[in-house]
Amino acid sequence: MIHTRGLTRHFRVKKATVEAVRGVDIDVGKGELVALLGPNGAGKSTTLRMLTTLLAPTSGSAAVAGHDIATAPNEVRRRIGFVGQGHGAGEDQRARDELYTQGLCYGLGKADARSRTGELLEMLELDAAADRIVTKLSGGQRRRLDIAMGLIHRPELLFLDEPSTGLDPHSRANLWEHIERLRAESGTTIVLTTHYLDEADGVAERILVIDHGRVIADGTGDELKGKVSGDLITFAAADEAQARTGAEVAERVPSANSVSVEVPVSGDPEVRLRVERGDAVLPELLRSLDAAGVDLRTVRVQRPTLDDVFLSLTGRSLREGDG
Numbered sequence: 254m255i256h257t258r259g260l261t262r263h264f265r266v267k268k269a270t271v272e273a274v275r276g277v278d279i280d281v282g283k284g285e286l287v288a289l290l291g292p293n294g295a296g297k298s299t300t301l302r303m304l305t306t307l308l309a310p311t312s313g314s315a316a317v318a319g320h321d322i323a324t325a326p327n328e329v330r331r332r333i334g335f336v337g338q339g340h341g342a343g344e345d346q347r348a349r350d351e352l353y354t355q356g357l358c359y360g361l362g363k364a365d366a367r368s369r370t371g372e373l374l375e376m377l378e379l380d381a382a383a384d385r386i387v388t389k390l391s392g393g394q395r396r397r398l399d400i401a402m403g404l405i406h407r408p409e410l411l412f413l414d415e416p417s418t419g420l421d422p423h424s425r426a427n428l429w430e431h432i433e434r435l436r437a438e439s440g441t442t443i444v445l446t447t448h449y450l451d452e453a454d455g456v457a458e459r460i461l462v463i464d465h466g467r468v469i470a471d472g473t474g475d476e477l478k479g480k481v482s483g484d485l486i487t488f489a490a491a492d493e494a495q496a497r498t499g500a501e502v503a504e505r506v507p508s509a510n511s512v513s514v515e516v517p518v519s520g521d522p523e524v525r526l527r528v529e530r531g532d533a534v535l536p537e538l539l540r541s542l543d544a545a546g547v548d549l550r551t552v553r554v555q556r557p558t559l560d561d562v563f564l565s566l567t568g569r570s571l572r573e574g575d576g
């Protein structure tokens with residue numbers, strides 16, 4: 254559905270060149286739900302704008318929905334839907350009219366535009382809001398209306414640029430339910446951008462991690478996390494001396510690395526270590542800590558997160574740029 258090779262976009266800003274996207278190769282198959290994950294300014298939106306023919310690449314090529322973005326942009330546009338970061342819907346129309354007009358703009362006949370409008374209002378649970386003026390809709394309803402607008406012409410491929418930004422947690426969860434249902438019902442291929450780790454992890458089947466204009470990792474959430482060295486074990490001891498003894502014990506765990514002791518101003522001192530398989534080493538570690546007389550307060554084993562993945566690839570936390 255998408256094949257890009259060496260896709261690149263530079264911007265001239267005063268006398269400097271901003272390399273927003275630097276030689277990106279992306280392959281997305283039919284029916285996939287793929288997230289482009291990266292911090293602000295990574296090049297996600299610029300990539301999407303090129304794939305949707307809104308922006309010409311500086312170099313490289315891309316075929317989208319079977320057509321070349323440079324030589325057949327109209328063919329591409331006919332087959333895709335794009336929901337950008339702003340609102341697509343106007344201000345003073347009713348939601349239903351907005352959708353219907355959009356259908357006519359895309360060349361649907363009147364009867365088809367009317368029935369498609371009804372279908373989408375139902376699918377995105379906008380029935381109750383259908384006769385309200387667009388500006389009176391809630392943030393979540395407005396975003397769902399944007400998505401309905403992007404879907405009016407039954408595109409094979411839908412691009413969503415940061416669809417949940419600005420929504421409260423409840424509306425975000427609700428939006429994702431709708432997107433997942435839409436996919437299950439229509440098989441639409443979906444490519445979205447996000448800088449929310451939990452969203453990429455929870456919703457996407459495949460994640461492309463983007464940083465400084467390049468794809469630096471590509472895989473399922475589990476595959477990406479599997480590349481990070483191991484699980485994190487954290488245990489709290491009754492006092493600092495015991496925590497230090499605990500850290501010495503932890504150092505002897507065969508696969509242990511990055512053993513550290515953290516002594517918070519309030520609360521119990523903690524020992525952290527990375528191990529290959531947390532569940533496999535925990536029984537022996539607990540026995541050894543007990544034998545060394547460490548009075549344990551709590552123990553946690555955490556699988557790596559996507560933030561650990563990003564940290565191990567870039568040396569920076571994605572959360573630092575999280576809005």
Ligand SMILES: Nc1ncnc2c1ncn2[C@@H]1O[C@H](COP(=O)(O)OP(=O)(O)OP(=O)(O)O)[C@@H](O)[C@H]1O
Nearest residue numbers: 264266271273291292293294295296297298299300
């Ligand atoms: N029209 C433009 N002119 C100049 N520079 C631009 C333009 N559009 C984007 N950039 C720059 O290109 C880089 C990539 O921006 P882009 O918007 O693609 O990032 P992003 O990953 O989508 O970030 P965000 O999550 O903030 O939308 C940034 O440094 C941005 O400032």
